[in-house]
Amino acid sequence: MDKLLISGGAKLNGSIRISGAKNAALPILAATLLSKEPIVLSNLPHLHDVTTMIELLGTMGVEVIINEDMSAQICAKPLHSVTAPYELVKTMRASVVVLGPLLAHYGEANVSLPGGCAIGSRPVDLHIRGLEALGATIKVEDGFIKAKSNGRLKGAKILFDMVSVGATENVLMAAVLAEGITILENAAREPEVIDLANLLIAMGAKITGHGTDKITIEGVESLHGCEYSVMPDRIETGTYLVAAAMTGGKITLKDTDPTTLDAVIMKLEEAGLHIEIKGDVIVADMTDRVLKSVDVTTAPYPAFPTDMQAQFCVMNAVANGVSTIKETVFENRFMHIDELIRMGCDAKINGNTVVITGVKQLKAAPVMATDLRASASLVLGGLVATGETSMDRIYHIDRGYECIEEKLRQLGAKITRVVGK
Numbered sequence: 001m002d003k004l005l006i007s008g009g010a011k012l013n014g015s016i017r018i019s020g021a022k023n024a025a026l027p028i029l030a031a032t033l034l035s036k037e038p039i040v041l042s043n044l045p046h047l048h049d050v051t052t053m054i055e056l057l058g059t060m061g062v063e064v065i066i067n068e069d070m071s072a073q074i075c076a077k078p079l080h081s082v083t084a085p086y087e088l089v090k091t092m093r094a095s096v097v098v099l100g101p102l103l104a105h106y107g108e109a110n111v112s113l114p115g116g117c118a119i120g121s122r123p124v125d126l127h128i129r130g131l132e133a134l135g136a137t138i139k140v141e142d143g144f145i146k147a148k149s150n151g152r153l154k155g156a157k158i159l160f161d162m163v164s165v166g167a168t169e170n171v172l173m174a175a176v177l178a179e180g181i182t183i184l185e186n187a188a189r190e191p192e193v194i195d196l197a198n199l200l201i202a203m204g205a206k207i208t209g210h211g212t213d214k215i216t217i218e219g220v221e222s223l224h225g226c227e228y229s230v231m232p233d234r235i236e237t238g239t240y241l242v243a244a245a246m247t248g249g250k251i252t253l254k255d256t257d258p259t260t261l262d263a264v265i266m267k268l269e270e271a272g273l274h275i276e277i278k279g280d281v282i283v284a285d286m287t288d289r290v291l292k293s294v295d296v297t298t299a300p301y302p303a304f305p306t307d308m309q310a311q312f313c314v315m316n317a318v319a320n321g322v323s324t325i326k327e328t329v330f331e332n333r334f335m336h337i338d339e340l341i342r343m344g345c346d347a348k349i350n351g352n353t354v355v356i357t358g359v360k361q362l363k364a365a366p367v368m369a370t371d372l373r374a375s376a377s378l379v380l381g382g383l384v385a386t387g388e389t390s391m392d393r394i395y396h397i398d399r400g401y402e403c404i405e406e407k408l409r410q411l412g413a414k415i416t417r418v419v420g421k
């Protein structure tokens, strides 16, 4: 298995480009199942999860052509299968978002249950109840979600019990082809939901209210092809901003969308990072500034994102002061803390809260990645630790960070990948 070796101590300096957002690209790829016409997607990030989603679409018969400019032309005609097999779903739980589009367009879908993962049990009850409200018949049998629709789905008013990004996306994609009006209440407001809605609108869907907690969809009979560019990755952006804050460097992030990062930017400014925004560029400067720890509580957008929690834990680990980080979205998202403690972090977990006392210096240790953002926090720790940190199980980081070692090296970090046999 591959490893990352990181020698700490370099201040990051320079400029990099931010990639397309994984969490927007995945549902957008699934949405191509809603049309029989080609959809041309640009700014797709080169990530394991994106490859898995393309492979999943491929097993169903979707045709994917990569154009010279690296955009992908995706055409979902004709499908020979409406099954998402366990072998692919188990490696990426976001595969469950093919359920809504398959059901709406083909009247049938068999999607392997995604199961739990390192950060929590992650049930899909809200997805299932939402699709049932649109008239689908759903059985969970032999480890599969087996969904059928007798004719077109029917628009309905759906109030989600809790805010779920994936359930909002799945039901939104089903509702665009349903007969009549669907209203989604307590819908997720994440920028990735907006990006998906904008793609669907470009395909001919009638959607209003995306970006608020009430989305209204007027179903149409069919959707057409279009060209669409995936939004920039706000979590990748936030991760590099934390890297600048921790290393005391000055970096420029290009092709990003600062408007999607309000909560993260506010907290980084509170921590002492100087941030300048010029359109789609962020310049972050920590030169000669003191890093202060900040309290954080994760919650659905527009509050502080759970996907930035691990990165803020490691930042607080080397900041001045004592901080409290509370995780309210996932029940088990502190797996990185034990690994950070191995690097000298002073942290105590109590239920869904961790109290971190900043230390002057982390020390390199062999560490193991447990999930995607936990991996990012260990890389960040390695960037400021004394000595060489070696990180195992880095397939997690390849799910969500495009060319992480190349980008960090471009900023002056000492990081190499050792390719395993």
Ligand SMILES: CC(=O)N[C@H]1[C@@H](OP(=O)(O)OP(=O)(O)OC[C@H]2O[C@@H](n3ccc(=O)[nH]c3=O)[C@H](O)[C@@H]2O)O[C@H](CO)[C@@H](O)[C@@H]1O
Residues within 6 Å of the ligand: 022, 023, 024, 026, 094, 120, 121, 122, 123, 124, 125, 126, 127, 128, 162, 163, 164, 165, 166, 167, 192, 300, 306, 307, 329, 330, 331
């Ligand atoms: C591919 C993708 O976009 N992943 C993101 C998405 O995950 P994902 O869409 O899986 O996350 P959700 O918003 O659905 O999960 C939020 C909470 O709702 C719970 N829940 C969800 C669905 C359901 O049917 N029942 C239920 O109880 C989950 O267990 C969790 O506690 O949003 C999360 C929350 O911002 C992010 O951390 C993930 O990076």
Ligand SMILES: C=C(OP(=O)(O)O)C(=O)O
Residues within 6 Å of the ligand: 023, 093, 094, 119, 307, 372, 373, 400
């Ligand atoms: C939890 C994440 O992704 P996923 O929902 O795909 O597991 C993430 O991007 O941090």
